[in-house]
Amino acid sequence: MALLRIDNLNAGYGPVNVLDNVSLTVDAGEIVAMIGANGAGKTTTLMALSGIVRPRNGSSVVFDGDHIESLPPHEIVRRGLAQSPEGRKIFPRLSVLENLNMGAFTRKDRPGIAADLAKSFAMFPILGERKHQAAGLLSGGQQQMLAIARALMARPKLLMLDEPSLGLAPQIVVQIFEVIRDLNQQGMSVLIVEQNARMALKFAHRGYVLETGRVTMTDAASVLLTDPRVRAAYLGE
Amino acid sequence: MKPYRLGWEPAIFAMLLAYPLLPVFESSFFALTKRSLGDQMPTVFIFAILALGLNVVVGYTGLLHLGIAAFFAVGAYVAGILTVGAYPFGAPFVVALVAGTLVAALLGLLLGAPTLRLRGDYLALVTLGFGEVVRFGLKNLDAVTAGAKGLSPLPPPTGPEVGIDWIGDYRPFYYLTLLLLIGVSVMLSNLERSRLGRAWIALREDELAANCMGLNPSKLKLAAFALGAGLAGMAGVLYATRLTSTAAPDAYDFNKSVFILCCVILGGLGSRPGVLLGVFLLVGFDNILSPILDTAIQQTFPSNESRIYRTFTGWRLSIFGLALILMMRFRPEGLIPSSRVKHELHPDEAVAMTVHPVTLHGNRREPEGQS
Numbered sequence: 001m002a003l004l005r006i007d008n009l010n011a012g013y014g015p016v017n018v019l020d021n022v023s024l025t026v027d028a029g030e031i032v033a034m035i036g037a038n039g040a041g042k043t044t045t046l047m048a049l050s051g052i053v054r055p056r057n058g059s060s061v062v063f064d065g066d067h068i069e070s071l072p073p074h075e076i077v078r079r080g081l082a083q084s085p086e087g088r089k090i091f092p093r094l095s096v097l098e099n100l101n102m103g104a105f106t107r108k109d110r111p112g113i114a115a116d117l118a119k120s121f122a123m124f125p126i127l128g129e130r131k132h133q134a135a136g137l138l139s140g141g142q143q144q145m146l147a148i149a150r151a152l153m154a155r156p157k158l159l160m161l162d163e164p165s166l167g168l169a170p171q172i173v174v175q176i177f178e179v180i181r182d183l184n185q186q187g188m189s190v191l192i193v194e195q196n197a198r199m200a201l202k203f204a205h206r207g208y209v210l211e212t213g214r215v216t217m218t219d220a221a222s223v224l225l226t227d228p229r230v231r232a233a234y235l236g237e
Numbered sequence: 238m239k240p241y242r243l244g245w246e247p248a249i250f251a252m253l254l255a256y257p258l259l260p261v262f263e264s265s266f267f268a269l270t271k272r273s274l275g276d277q278m279p280t281v282f283i284f285a286i287l288a289l290g291l292n293v294v295v296g297y298t299g300l301l302h303l304g305i306a307a308f309f310a311v312g313a314y315v316a317g318i319l320t321v322g323a324y325p326f327g328a329p330f331v332v333a334l335v336a337g338t339l340v341a342a343l344l345g346l347l348l349g350a351p352t353l354r355l356r357g358d359y360l361a362l363v364t365l366g367f368g369e370v371v372r373f374g375l376k377n378l379d380a381v382t383a384g385a386k387g388l389s390p391l392p393p394p395t396g397p398e399v400g401i402d403w404i405g406d407y408r409p410f411y412y413l414t415l416l417l418l419i420g421v422s423v424m425l426s427n428l429e430r431s432r433l434g435r436a437w438i439a440l441r442e443d444e445l446a447a448n449c450m451g452l453n454p455s456k457l458k459l460a461a462f463a464l465g466a467g468l469a470g471m472a473g474v475l476y477a478t479r480l481t482s483t484a485a486p487d488a489y490d491f492n493k494s495v496f497i498l499c500c501v502i503l504g505g506l507g508s509r510p511g512v513l514l515g516v517f518l519l520v521g522f523d524n525i526l527s528p529i530l531d532t533a534i535q536q537t538f539p540s541n542e543s544r545i546y547r548t549f550t551g552w553r554l555s556i557f558g559l560a561l562i563l564m565m566r567f568r569p570e571g572l573i574p575s576s577r578v579k580h581e582l583h584p585d586e587a588v589a590m591t592v593h594p595v596t597l598h599g600n601r602r603e604p605e606g607q608s
Contacts (some may be wrong), residue, residue, distance in 0.1 A: 052448050077451030089446035091439045102439050105432075106451035147347065 003028045010056040011048040018044040020213040031190045033200035038212035042193040050083045051076045059129025079107040080157035088147040099135045103153030120149040141172035158189045165196040177203045197234035201225045246533045270529045275407040277525045278573025282414035283475045285516040288500045290468025299441030304368025308466040308491035312337035312473020317388030317483040330394035334474045341470020342463045349462035350360030375486035389482035423603040495600040
């Protein structure tokens with residue numbers, strides 16, 4: 001059974017509909033990439049999954065066996081669906097450590113949180129070295145690491161990443177994606193939304209193409225990478 | 238968590254606690270100005286509690302609140318209704334103190350529940366409007382609030398049988414208000430380092446991200462609103478008891494709200510020691526320094542004309558305005574900024590504070606030999 005199954009997700013802002021019957025699944029242990037141009041509805045999809053944008057009536061989101069489409073954001077995080085939002089959105093004036101603790105806000109198990117903190121610092125040693133510094137002082141790549149680590153502090157079953165490559169130098173982007181792959185190899189399921197279609201499809205198992213709020217293509221990532229339409233529209237070839 | 242450093246705050250509190258024990262200061266101050274410093278200080282302490290309450294809302298949580306005076310008024314009037322002889326309650330001071338705090342906090346919840354989805358300027362306007370509504374309400378509900386006259390006389394905190402002289406001796410009130418201020422300050426310093434305190438700051442920094450982390454913004458904002466209002470209510474009870482009158486409703490107008498906001502901004506948004514300093518400077522200026530200077534001016538230039546510009550008090554608002562403009566130009570983070578705010582307003586200095594200039598590349602991987 002799929003870890004996340006979305007059927008006919010409709011969402012938008014006020015009278016404007018952004019998502020038009022989006023359907024998608026993520027299986028446990030998968031990296032799924034959602035690619036698409038600006039304004040296609042990628043971020044809105046993640047915001048609707050997190051409950052921050054309310055899905056409209058008729059939308060169905062089943063996560064880990066339960067319907068979550070009408071739950072409030074904190075309840076969704078508690079059930080193991082965590083997001084690292086677009087543009088990193090770290091808390092610049094909180095320390096690195098405090099940022100990570102915020103990620104675990106819905107959790108009460110202190111020993112578990114401490115263990116996960118130690119894990120974060122093992123995975124991202126730079127965060128451990130700078131844990132008492134204001135997070136706003138980190139470089140862009142380090143902030144992205146922090147944003148991912150912070151989302152992991154919720155101990156999610158599915159990690160959603162919104163544009164992790166945004167505004168980063170190409171070599172840092174590679175590092176970020178390697179981190180995502182490492183995480184996945186340790187068993188984390190990942191739903192990643194990207195404009196950098198080449199990188200996303202290279203690291204993902206499966207991909208979805210979103211155009212003006214609709215899923216227009218879906219296939220194995222390697223197939224999408226060689227698809228002439230994808231190559232023309234998203235890979236600049 | 239960062240190690241807790243004892244700043245100069247405990248030292249200041251210790252000095253304030255010691256002041257009445259050393260009558261030499263009081264008597265020399267009195268000789269200088271014909272005024273009692275000890276008599277003025279409770280007002281400063283009361284406004285400090287009020288400003289600390291506002292700081293919870295504006296400083297920690299980042300919600301612009303322009304109606305704090307309304308909750309101050311509610312505390313004062315609850316105390317008035319519960320203790321003034323014209324009403325049937327005749328409650329003791331402690332009951333009034335608790336009730337004033339709780340009623341104001343409850344009112345904060347009632348105002349907050351429908352309005353906290355508003356942001357920035359809109360919320361500011363609603364709080365401003367609410368402040369005025371409360372003031373006009375108090376003025377026009379004469380059956381309950383005695384209208385424009387205000388309620389009086391409030392009895393002193395203890396009855397005659399206890400044998401404390403609340404009128405002739407400044408010390409009982411001095412200690413009552415100072416101890417409450419210290420209590421509030423200690424509570425807030427713990428709160429700042431608690432889960433709730435950090436959640437407020439996270440919310441101020443980035444509401445969307447906070448929401449993604451599973452923080453519940455409405456609940457957190459309501460908590461901040463209620464705590465701020467409750468502290469304002471507590472200050473109101475003390476204020477009315479101190480004056481033995483609730484004063485007229487017009488004492489709790491928009492100017493009062495802005496004045497308290499000025500204290501918070503001057504001292505440093507979100508910084509507890511800063512807010513205390515801001516209150517000591519501005520309230521101290523109003524209640525202690527300017528009367529002294531007025532007397533000095535009149536003694537130095539005796540004249541039958543007593544025009545307002547010949548008094549220092551007449552220039553009060555001009556001086557406040559100038560001070561705030563200078564502050565915003567040269568030290569926007571406040572006199573004693575919270576370290577978090579400083580990072581944002583002076584990024585260059587903040588960068589100089591980094592201790593580990595390590596590259597991302599060199600530190601990403603696991604230590605060698607673990608692969």
